[in-house]
Amino acid sequence: MERVLVVGMTGAGKTTLARTLSGRLGLRHHEMDALYFTGPNWAVNDKLTEDVSRLTAEPRWIIDSLGYPEVRDLLWDRADTVIWLDYSKRVIMPRVLRRSVRRTVTREAVFGGNRETWTGWLSREHPAWWAWSQHGARRREIERRAHDPRFVPLDTLRFSHPDDTTAWLASL
Template identity: 65%
Template structure:
């Protein structure tokens, strides 16, 4: 495992697991949202696809996203392992709500100085709304890709509980 994509819906814990994998395996971790949002005002980095392609061309990396259609195929083609956090809504929704509420109330900066706001909660692309509305379609898309022969011999590790992913992570040898 040297080129790892951690996939799942918002709130599944992709970034947390990716950071832990990076530490355990000594593989560089790249946070997709931080690469995508270039600066304040949720400005999008025009060089995002090129930056991701450059990183994905290296021998070792971990990305923490399934989103971003402009680089999705590239990452699935270059990854050797997909770690799929396939958690049910009853797990994901409390996590995303707590995280977004904390970020909003405490004005925590995320992704290059941006912050979640009260007004943002009323937008369709807010993480909580996104996780709720996209849960089933995201799951179906990851399942389809995991079975797609174009991406063979990709290794897909699917975890349907936080317990199973934690046990797996602890089983990995520290590098």
């Protein structure tokens, strides 16, 4: 595991796992949302492809995201390991709801200094709505990529419950 991509649905714990693995394996961690959202009002990085290309040209890294469409193939082409947090909605939804409520109430700054707001909860782009509505589509996308011959011999570790992930981490 030298070039690791941690994938799964919003709220699965991708960033938390990537940070933990970063420390244990000595891999430089890159948070995809922080690379994508670079400024106020959820401004998007217009050099995302260049930035991700440069970061993934390094010999050792870990990135926590399926990847935004413009860099998705690049990430999957350059990774040697995919860790898939394939958790059910029953696991993900309480996590994403707790996180979003905390961020909204505390006005916690996230990517690019942005904040989740109460009015933001009404948007289809809000993490809670996104996690609920995109769960099936994202799962199918990851499944397809995990079996795509273009990405073989990519080592894919698929965990269907947080307990499985915890047990695997303990075995490292």
